[in-house]
Amino acid sequence: MTVRVLSHQEMNIDNEDDVVLVRRAVRTLAEARGFDSFAVSALTTAATELSRNVWVHARKGKAFIEEVTDGDRTGIQVEFVDQGPGIPDIEWSMAGGHSTAKSLGLGLSGSKRLVDAFHIESEPGKGTRVRITKWKRF
Amino acid sequence: MTVRGQIPILRIGSTLLASIQVELKDTTAQALQADMLSVLEKEGARGLVLDITGLDTVDTFVARVLTDTGRMARLMGTHTVLVGMRPEVAATLARMGFSMQGVHTALNVEEGLALLARLVGARPMPT
Numbered sequence: 001m002t003v004r005v006l007s008h009q010e011m012n013i014d015n016e017d018d019v020v021l022v023r024r025a026v027r028t029l030a031e032a033r034g035f036d037s038f039a040v041s042a043l044t045t046a047a048t049e050l051s052r053n054v055w056v057h058a059r060k061g062k063a064f065i066e067e068v069t070d071g072d073r074t075g076i077q078v079e080f081v082d083q084g085p086g087i088p089d090i091e092w093s094m095a096g097g098h099s100t101a102k103s104l105g106l107g108l109s110g111s112k113r114l115v116d117a118f119h120i121e122s123e124p125g126k127g128t129r130v131r132i133t134k135w136k137r138f
Numbered sequence: 139m140t141v142r143g144q145i146p147i148l149r150i151g152s153t154l155l156a157s158i159q160v161e162l163k164d165t166t167a168q169a170l171q172a173d174m175l176s177v178l179e180k181e182g183a184r185g186l187v188l189d190i191t192g193l194d195t196v197d198t199f200v201a202r203v204l205t206d207t208g209r210m211a212r213l214m215g216t217h218t219v220l221v222g223m224r225p226e227v228a229a230t231l232a233r234m235g236f237s238m239q240g241v242h243t244a245l246n247v248e249e250g251l252a253l254l255a256r257l258v259g260a261r262p263m264p265t
Contacts, residue, residue, distance in 0.1 A: 016163050016165060027194070037226045041224075042229075044194075049197050052199060106234050107197075111234075113233050113235070
């Protein structure tokens with residue numbers, strides 16, 4: 001399956017307000033592309049969790065918001081990249097219920113449940129890269 | 139009415155009502171929690187109502203701050219009702235595995251006030 005990028009937007013995550021700005025950008029795009037309100041909420045919430053992770057754990061990073069198509073359907077893909085401390089044990093963090101910051105530890109596991117595709121790679125000391133995709137339903 | 143952070147806290151009889159109409163960032167949510175508990179300590183209240191009708195996104199951090207507020211208020215002897223959650227927000231939180239433990243929930247402000255009246259018993263609300 002080849003995914004083609006239709007539009008691309010890059011945002012910095014350098015402070016708390018940027019978390020809100022990324023959330024707003026994702027919501028605006030999803031609404032403009034006709035995602036239903038449940039899908040908009042799911043994608044926007046996942047994007048909020050992940051951009052907050054960047055801010056809280058790495059203090060600096062980027063969000064890449066893309067419209068994509070696989071030929072049959074269109075979707076929105078958001079990638080979060082930081083050069084923060086990384087995640088020592090992804091499996092453990094993804095299992096949910098383990099909080100490292102002042103959250104519930106549901107951020108990663110919960111976000112995964114909200115989207116169609118979830119890809120994470122992380123190396124301690126190097127950083128973290130998370131990519132989520134939500135396809136539009138017809 | 140008390141306004142310290144961005145979100146005003148109204149008093150209706152012996153109940154405190156905060157209606158969140160701004161896009162919440164983490165520190166705004168935490169400020170509301172501190173303000174609510176501070177007003178509760180200074181003025182007392184039979185119940186708290188948190189109205190989130192205006193919120194189109196509630197992530198786990200904000201959900202946690204809201205439920206924590208309820209748990210803290212409970213320790214101070216007061217019930218909290220969370221009202222106005224939109225269906226898509228409820229669906230999102232449920233799918234993430236979040237349960238609103240520590241707060242009561244109701245459909246809207248009116249139902250929330252009615253629930254509080256039942257929770258604090260048939261005692262007349264002081265004016």
